[in-house]
Amino acid sequence: MAAAAARRLLRPASSASLSNTFRLFTTSSPPPNRSPNTNSPVAFDWSDDDDADNSSPPTPSTSNSPDRPPPYDPFSKKPAVAEPSDPTNLQEIFHRMRTEGLTDYAIKMFDGLSKDGLTHEALALFAVIKDKGAMPDVVAHTAVLEAYANAGPKHWRDAVRTYDRMLASGVTPNAYTLAVLVRGLAASDRCAEAGKYLVEMLDREMRPNVATYLAAFEAYVRMEKVEEGKALLESLKGKGFVPDEEAMRDGTVKRGHVFRGVMNLLFDK
Incomplete structure (x- = not known):
């Protein structure tokens, strides 16, 4: 039901208007x-980072590139970019x-x-x-x-x-x-930090998708910190988190010992 509603919201009257809508991402010019x-x-x-190198993040630029990506298609299975x-x-x-x-x-x-x-x-x-x-x-x-x-x-x-x-x-x-x-x-492999921000997602009333919480718990298993992972799980459950076993099995091709460890951690299997 929710997915169908999302498609209706994203689908304009025709495929042509869909392309025209998302072409605004690439053709609109900013105000003066x-x-x-x-x-x-x-x-x-x-600059105060011990690990700093010669690369630095960008500041806002006023330059425009002549090369523009193609119109965005939300129904494509290919990566967005x-x-x-x-x-x-x-x-x-x-x-x-x-x-x-x-x-x-x-x-x-x-x-x-x-x-x-x-x-x-x-x-x-x-x-x-x-x-x-x-x-x-x-x-x-x-x-x-x-x-x-x-x-x-x-x-x-x-x-x-x-x-x-x-x-x-x-x-x-x-x-x-x-x-x-x-x-x-x-x-x-910063599992504790990943867990911290997973908790913050729930505190902000955001629902982490399968790929996100799977990545976090895989890090706990990979780093052999299963007990800490279980403590995180209990904290998340206290905030209403419920892992989706079916989605996890359908949404990943990983079937090694790490994946089995995650399934055991989340579902006692």
């Missing part, structure tokens, strides 16, 4: 004297953010929210871009956070600091933001 990337200045400086060939090359990723803008990141966020059933939140995001001609601040911060989260274990602190800077700037994260942070920390 406004950055096309964000609706307020966003600056990031981790192409991932960088080398996620560890932060210098190149941040350079592309500066020169090409954040359209791809807005599309990824829209796609992620929509697939999680958060259609109204996704459309509200799109409305800011369409009606105000500006990129929401949550997109800019999440784009930088996601770059750090995907860059490997040595950048996990940068991802967390970006999130903290986001909150300090008065920007409210959405479910996509926190899912990116949880999965990035889990992939870096």
Whole structure:
């Protein structure tokens, strides 16, 4: 029922109008004297980080790229946008953010929210871009956070600091933001930190999707911290969390000992 309602909300009167609607992501021009990337200045400086390197996150750019991605299709099974060939090359990723803008990141966020059933939140995001001609601040911060989260274990602190800077700037994260942070920390074997932000998702009345909580609990099993994982599970259940066994089995191809360990942790199997 919810999925059908989401499709109706996302489906305009015709497929042509669907393409025209999402082409606004790539063809709308910003108002004069406004950055096309964000609706307020966003600056990031981790110069005090022990692990800092020569790459630095982008500041808002006024340049427009002549190359535009194709119109967004929410019903395609392909990734919303192409991932960088080398996620560890932060210098190149941040350079592309500066020169090409954040359209791809807005599309990824829209796609992620929509697939999680958060259609109204996704459309509200799109409305800011369409009606105000500006990129929401949550997109800019999440784009930088996601770059750090995907860059490997040595950048996990940068991802967390970006999130903290986001909150300090008065920007409210959405479910996509926190899912990116949880999965990035889990992939870096920071299971305690991943668990912390999984709890925060529930505190913010967000429902983590299967991929997000599976990643977190896999990290606990992989790091042989099953008891800590069980303690996290009890904390989450106290906040109304119920893991979906069927979705977990259907949504992953992993069948190794880590997956079996997660199933045992979550369902005593």
